[in-house]
Amino acid sequence: MKRWKIFLGRGGTVLIAIGLALLLVSLIPSAQVGSFTVSGWIIFPKRFETSFEGVLTPQQGLQVTITANDTLTVYILEVRAYTLYEWINEHHPEKEMTFDFNVTNLEEFLETNPDKIGWQKEMREGKIEYVPTKVTNATLVFSNPSSNYIRVDYEGSMISLVAPGTKVRNLAQWTIPIGFVLTLPWLTQLWKEKTTHRSAQNR
Amino acid sequence: MGKGKPFLEVFASALHEDYRFPILEIFAFLYALGTFVFASFGPAMSPQAVSSEAIAYTLTTSLLGLPLFIFIILIFKNVAYGLGNDLEKGIIQTYFSYPLKRRGILTAKLLSALGIALIIFLAIQISALYVLAPDIVSPYLGTVLLTYAASLSFPFLIAGIMLLVTLALRRGGLALVIGIVLYFAMGIISSIVMFISYATDSPLALKIISVISPNTVLAQYYSYGPFGSELWTPTFSEVLLYIGASYVIVAFLFFLGYLYFSRRLGL
Numbered sequence: 001m002k003r004w005k006i007f008l009g010r011g012g013t014v015l016i017a018i019g020l021a022l023l024l025v026s027l028i029p030s031a032q033v034g035s036f037t038v039s040g041w042i043i044f045p046k047r048f049e050t051s052f053e054g055v056l057t058p059q060q061g062l063q064v065t066i067t068a069n070d071t072l073t074v075y076i077l078e079v080r081a082y083t084l085y086e087w088i089n090e091h092h093p094e095k096e097m098t099f100d101f102n103v104t105n106l107e108e109f110l111e112t113n114p115d116k117i118g119w120q121k122e123m124r125e126g127k128i129e130y131v132p133t134k135v136t137n138a139t140l141v142f143s144n145p146s147s148n149y150i151r152v153d154y155e156g157s158m159i160s161l162v163a164p165g166t167k168v169r170n171l172a173q174w175t176i177p178i179g180f181v182l183t184l185p186w187l188t189q190l191w192k193e194k195t196t197h198r199s200a201q202n203r
Numbered sequence: 204m205g206k207g208k209p210f211l212e213v214f215a216s217a218l219h220e221d222y223r224f225p226i227l228e229i230f231a232f233l234y235a236l237g238t239f240v241f242a243s244f245g246p247a248m249s250p251q252a253v254s255s256e257a258i259a260y261t262l263t264t265s266l267l268g269l270p271l272f273i274f275i276i277l278i279f280k281n282v283a284y285g286l287g288n289d290l291e292k293g294i295i296q297t298y299f300s301y302p303l304k305r306r307g308i309l310t311a312k313l314l315s316a317l318g319i320a321l322i323i324f325l326a327i328q329i330s331a332l333y334v335l336a337p338d339i340v341s342p343y344l345g346t347v348l349l350t351y352a353a354s355l356s357f358p359f360l361i362a363g364i365m366l367l368v369t370l371a372l373r374r375g376g377l378a379l380v381i382g383i384v385l386y387f388a389m390g391i392i393s394s395i396v397m398f399i400s401y402a403t404d405s406p407l408a409l410k411i412i413s414v415i416s417p418n419t420v421l422a423q424y425y426s427y428g429p430f431g432s433e434l435w436t437p438t439f440s441e442v443l444l445y446i447g448a449s450y451v452i453v454a455f456l457f458f459l460g461y462l463y464f465s466r467r468l469g470l
Contacts (some may be wrong), residue, residue, distance in 0.1 A: 003215060009229060015249065017228040018327065021235035057244040058268050058336040134338035135258050163239040163335055 002189075009186020018158030024171035028162045033060070041142075043072065043150045047118040048106045048143040050081040052156055054140045060165065061131030062113035064140065064156035070125050070148055074140040075110075076130045084139065086110060103145050131164055208342050210302040211406045216298075217315035220288075221281045226322070228275055234324055237270035238331035259343035262336065262423045263350040264418075266328060267342040274324045275358045281316030282365045287375020287414060305465045313457075319360060349446070356449040360415055361385045363456030370463050389416060406435035413445045415452065420445040 008022065036052065043049055056062060077084065086131060087106045088105045118138060119130045132138070230343040243265035244258060287314070298308045329347065333340045340347055361382050368378040393416065396408040406423075413420035423435050424442045437445075 010222070010224070013224070013228050013325070014231045017225075018235045019230040021232045025239045057340075059244060119338065132338075133336055134255075163241075167334060168239070197443060 005185045005189055008182045012179040012182030012184075012186070015175045015182065017179075019174075019176035019179055021166045022066040023190050026165045026169035026172060027165045030061075030161035032063075032157040032158040034096070034158045035155065037155045039153040040112075040154045043144040043152060045144060045147045045149060046103045048101055048103055048141055050084065050139050050141050051154075052138070053081050054131070054158065055135065055139055056132050056133060056158075057135045058133055059161055061129060061159045061161065062138060062140070062156065063130075063159045063195045064128045066123060066125055066128065066152065066154045068150050068152045070144075070146060070150045070151065071122055071124050072150055073120065073122050073143040073145060074128065075117060075143065076128070077110075077139045077141055078116050078118045078132065078136040079113075079139060080137045081130075081139045083137075083200070084141075084156065087113075103143050106141065106143055108180055131161065204443075209303040210307050210311055211389045213298050213301065213303065213311040213316055213385075217285060217312045218319065219313050219465045221285045222319070226277075230273060230320075230445050231323060231327060233273050234270055234327040235331055237273065238266055238328050239335060239344040240272065241266055242332070244336075255339065256318055256343055256346050257425045258341050259346040260350055260421070262339060263347045264333065264354070264422075266332070267350075267354045270324075270328065271354060273357070273421040274320065275361075275386060277320050278317055278362050279318060279365060279379055280356065282362050283315075283369055283379035283382065285375075285377030286366070287369045287373075287378060289371065290373040290446045293452055304470075306461055310398045313366075317359070321355070335356070349442075350418075350421060352375055352450075353442075353446050356446065356453060357389060357418070358386070360449070360456065363453055363460065366460040367456065367463065370468060371458060375421055393419065400434055404434070409435055413449050 038051070041049070052062065052064070054062070062076065066072075084106075085101075087109050088101055091108065118136070119131060121128070121129065140156070142152060160169070164201060242262060245261040245265075258424050289298070295308070299305070303309070328351075329340070331348065364385065365375075365382040366374075368381055371410040372378065390439050393412060396412045399408045400406055409419055409423065413423075420437050424437050424439065426436075
């Protein structure tokens with residue numbers, strides 16, 4: 001048998017093995033580690049509020065289900081809430097530090113530090129699942145840019161996972177077929193050799 | 204026939220012997236699976252409390268438990284049985300009939316036994332690490348590679364000893380047993396050395412063990428040793444020095460192996 005066929009074939013079988021491992025990893029479900037529920041939280045007009053704060057890793061993400069009576073901008077910032085407050089206080093020393101800040105201050109912070117936005121979406125209701133690609137602080141921020149009071153209910157939990165499921169599954173979906181394609185000439189050759197061997201034995 | 208073709212013939216034959224279907228596939232599967240299952244980012248501490256470099260080190264070290272043991276089993280099997288069987292069954296004499304120097308034959312055998320195993324191990328683990336945490340692996344690839352270098356030095360040292368034993372005895376069974384015993388003995392010795400250092404309040408024992416197992420000095424550098432940086436805080440240059448020294452010992456053992464194979468092996 002030609003060496004290149006064996007080489008490609010074994011490369012293919014290795015890719016299939018890796019793909020199967022990735023597929024298996026992607027099938028391991030995530031586990032909920034600690035949860036929190038807030039209901040009837042009012043976000044004032046043109047204000048933002050910070051909520052959950054913690055350390056996230058590529059194996060420990062955040063899952064939040066939100067229901068509001070109007071559209072909010074939800075952010076997951078890769079900073080501690082304190083860092084955000086401190087930045088606002090430094091840049092707006094005339095204002096006292098409180099727990100509800102003006103939306104424009106938040107926007108200023110985000111314009112200056114766009115790399116700190118881990119996730120961002122305008123939403124009324126829905127589910128957020130955020131898993132960072134590094135070890136990072138994370139703060140959940142609700143911003144109300146409208147002129148109305150918005151009532152928010154949300155449930156959240158930390159999720160513990162082995163690997164980013166979608167990413168790993170996508171990789172597996174590529175590596176397994178590529179592996180099969182590479183293995184085909186080798187398998188065909190093996191099958192031919194086996195058939196020839198059998199017919200020679202039958203004679 | 205040029206020199207390249209006989210070398211490739213011996214190399215291909217060694218590859219065929221060392222990685223019979225489905226050995227390579229099983230190991231690749233375990234490496235990929237092990238990387239995700241055993242990955243740990245350490246305690247959930249604020250990134251400000253621990254440097255990103257230390258996180259990269261912790262993450263890489265967390266992978267070097269079972270996957271590293273699987274890698275060690277593979278290289279020990281390849282060195283002890285791959286070479287041992289060739290010596291025992293006289294296959295090596297067939298290779299000697301090739302227009303290739305003895306050192307070329309040993310290089311082909313070792314490239315298959317250690318080189319290919321290492322490439323597959325590192326390629327799968329680092330790629331899987333990148334999938335898991337790209338923002339840690341990309342900026343600190345140097346730390347990741349340094350951790351692997353420090354952790355792989357001792358397995359290669361044992362592989363060197365196993366090579367010498369296999370060549371001396373011309374069979375691999377005993378060499379494999381010696382290798383496994385040495386590997387586990389090192390774990391016990393490391394613990395004893397830690398306690399001695401702690402009891403005597405002197406880092407001397409740690410420094411000695413770091414010469415053959417430099418992941419001790421790296422652990423001290425990142426203050427992950429059981430007694431942290433209080434006992435010994437090596438500088439980065441010292442870390443490189445210990446890792447370099449350990450590889451010099453490994454290279455010397457393999458040099459002895461080459462010397463024995465080329466001049467003393469009476470076949």
